Amino acid sequence: MATLQLHGCAPEPLGDYLKALGVFRLVSEQISAEVRCWWKHGVFHLWLPDNASFRIPAGEAGSSCPVPWDEAARRAWLETFLLEACEFSPFLAPWQKNTAVLPYDRQKKAAKKAKAGEQGKKTIDRDRAAQRALSAVLQHSGPGTSAYRSAIRDFAHEFSLTVSSDMTKWVDELKGIDDPPLFEALNTESEQGRNIGRKSAAQARLIERTRNASDDRRVTTWLDTVGHPKISTNRFRKERQWFSLLGDGAAEGSGGMIMRLYTALADVLSRRSADARQWLATALWGVPGNGNLSYAYSIGLFYPSRKETPNSGQGFESGCRGAAWDVVLLFEGVLLFAGSMARRMNARKATPAFPFYCASSLGGNPAAGATEIEGSPKGISSGEAWCPVWNQPATLRDLTALFSEGRIQVSGHDARLATQFVRALGRHGCDRGIAAFQRYGLLRRSGSFGKKDQTSTLAVPLGLYGVSPDSDLELLNDVLDYEEGVLDASGRWAIVNSDSQPRRIVAARRRLEEAIFDASRVGLQSHRAEDAELTTDLPVRLMKVAVAVAALECECAITDGRIHDREGKMPDRKDGPNVPCAPSLSYDWLRLKHVAPSNPPKLADLWDDGTTEWRLARAVGTICAWGKRSEHSRRPEASAVGPIRENLVRAVRAEQGASWKWEPESGRAVWLRGHDILINCASVLQRRLIDAHAGSGKGLPLFSPYGAGPSELLALWQGEMDDGRLGELLHAFALIRPWRPIKVTTPGVVGDVVFKDGNSNSDNTAFHADSDDQADMTSAWLARLDAAAQLPRAYALLKLCFLGGRLPPRPGQARNGAEPHAPGNLHILDLLMAGRGEEACTAAARRLHEVGYPPLFATSRSFSAGFVLSTADCCRLAGLLLVPITFAADLARLIIRPTREDNDDRSTIAEHATV
Helix, strand or coil: CEEEEECCCCCCCHHHHHHHHHHHHHHHHHCCCCCEEEEECCEEEEEECCCCEEECCCCCCCCEEECCCCHHHHHHHHHHHHHHHCCCCCCCCCCCCCCCCCCCCHHHHHHHHHCCCHHHHHHHHHHHHHHHHHHHHHHCCCHHHHHHHHHHHHHHHHCCCCCCCCHHHHHHHHCCCCCHHHHHHHCCCCHHHCCHHHHHHHHHHHHHHHHHHCCCHHHHHHHHHHEEEEECCCCCCEEEEECHHHECCCEECCEEHHHHHHHHHHHHCCCCCCCHHHHHHHHHHCCCCCCCEEHHHCCCCCCHHHCCCECCCCCCECCCCEEHHHHHHHHHHHHHHCCEEECCCCCCCCEEECCCEEECCCCCCCCCCHHHCCCCCCCCEEEEEEEEEECCCECHHHHHHHHHCCCCEECCEECCEHHHHHHHHHHHHHHHCEEEEEEEEEEEEEECCCCHHHEEEEEEEEEEEECCCCHHHHHHHHHHHHHHHHHCCCCCCCCCCCCCCCHHHHHHHHHHHHHHHHHHHHHHHHHHCCCCHHHHHHHHHHHHHHHHHHHHHHHHHCCCCCCCCCCCCCCCHHHCCCCCCCCCECCHHHHCCCCCCCCCCCHHHCCCCCCHHHHHHHHHHCCCCECEECCCCCCCCCCCECCHHHHCCCEEECCCCCCEEECCCCCCCCCCCCCCHHHHHHHHHHHHHHHHCCEECCCCCCCCCCCECHHHHHHHHCCCCCHHHHHHHHHHHCCECCCCCCCCCCCCCCCCCCCECCECCCCCCCCCCCHHHHHHHHHHHHHHHHHHHCCCHHHHHHHCCCCCCECCCCCCCCCCCCCCECCCCHHHHHHHHCCCHHHHHHHHHHHHHHCCCCECCCCCCCCCCCCCCCHHHHHHHHHHCCCCECCHHHHHHHHECCCCCCCCCHHHHHHCCCC
């Protein structure tokens, strides 16, 4: 089997990647369609069948050259094909001024540029260089340029010009093309946004005429690659759209790539160039070369390190240089990126689409700053190209199909953003046999930023992304619409940079993009890990996405969803918000695994990073809506008190569905950034109890299916945690939509979450375990009871009044499902927040005694236990009451009198109880 390793071709930089595709395309089309290629260890491999051969027209009577078996001979065989037998594709770019194809108004332009001094001389020299290069290409007698001669002849015929048989005169004869309306529009100055539409329409018409003039498939493929004409709403009714992979119409700043291509092709095919084979060996095999780099072949877009820019080489200034064969072969590879007309979902007209191309993202892109994103006034991004890297042998037919359908979808939508593209790689890449994608950012990095036509685009490598399927990345589909709304520069809600846009909002946007990229990249690699490190890391990174979404919503909530637009204007309040609320997340985010459960998972099934902050945030963030609103309420939803999210930001859940909308006039959002966590929790508890008076329902609006344990409450009380992280996680868990109403007929046991009449408190009295496990369970229960005992005893008393559902069974009894609801009220909380802790505890004791739960200290004469609490402790204790718990039965053992004691005096004590 004849296999060649092209060490001069690598996935990075982009020019070498395209060069590999170009070599493969030429060999496959002109030698054998059975040729196959693949990538391995960053090297391009080319497999040649045994019957591969080509003919040299100028050789010995057109002799055939079969592929040899010796490796060195095979290399020479491939070099001979490219030098003597290969027919190169014709690349025409008549919309460029320095390609010697169209005359434009050369005399007027030359006179105008001559007045500009040195710059005018450079323009004239470039024009003359293009004429010499094109003339040399057309006069070459070998098969390499025959397609150019046919294409030029057909193009001249389109403009009613018949070129002579003497090819040395063709360049001069092309100056005779006369189309005043077209030339007038093409020569239009388009500075400062004026006349852009007129020039763009003329270029679109020129693309169409060039396509109509030629029946060579390579010419039409090239035109599909460089850009598209499309219908426009301007007065000219047409405009062109360039593919950013080739800059602005195969131009680079004020120069032209096509002129460089003509120059390179003329030099490498010239019989006078003895170094042509050595240059080709350097391009293919990566062997050292001498004199193969020159300014005349420089294209900085594909080789950024060869661009004449500061700090891009060993010295402060680097030389502008390029290799001739690199330029010739990379343009052959560009043809695989031919675009097409794709009808987007829900679109009424077809729009240009290019393979493996998407809008740029700040995520995973250290080369771009937050002020350089698309849509910003000084944005430098022209999108991103993701180049597939495959490790299985593929034919040209396979690659053509791959690139032709390279518009990746995620969740049924076209992946327009890089953040969507990266997580769609798993499914698309695995389905197509792709091993990885090399990511390139197309960034304008040199030249005049005031004039984009003089700013060069560079293909900056941004990393190699491996491909493997991971269904857990489906969780990110919950933020898809929100992602498109705030990250897509073409969207009406896009968060872009402007001079008046607060940096905090742009920074929050970047944090979201980076979180999505990190999660997607780890998700693509997790199944390839030999250990569980990446698999464990994926849930953490997924949660960072939720944290970033919540953080962006909090930043936008400061101004009630109104942010500065692209022009830097803040919309009026009467116009409403111009950025959406964060989306609701599915219940799978509690497991951080794509399961879509039909039943609510138990507490033990949820993913947990083992930190106190995580468990506390989950307990508070999953507090559900409560009660039924009154008939006179103007709340959009049916519940009297909404989920905990409405107490964090000024937003309210829509009446139907899980979407949320801004409510600037809402007074229910009482969480203040930067304040003490427990103080904020106390404010939220007070507000929810106030709202509960406007509706009807059983119990209190404090139910959560997943409470916290005593060790977490003790750490919160003692301040042994990161308040900043706790606040971020709390906002993230609040995005998760609550579970639908559940009816459970049997109570749970130890370790289960009990969903019965809104009660989340498990019954810890009964142990249904084998004898081998009973000792361990008893030890765990004693440890839990010890942690609960370290909390203030006043907390045990008060928390029994502020549970989310029914009270636990009284000590000495088993749960029967008929326990009373927690008897707390707003009066007790107000006393506590006012610093009157003793009075609050006394009121709580009376309320508990009234429902049949007498405290241990209650007597026939007094309900006071003499709790001494400072004002600060009272406020912090009030905040602690908001946190749902799983150890209510343990608190009852610490503060409630058991039933086995003599209760003869209960009737006497009841006489002194007050409602």
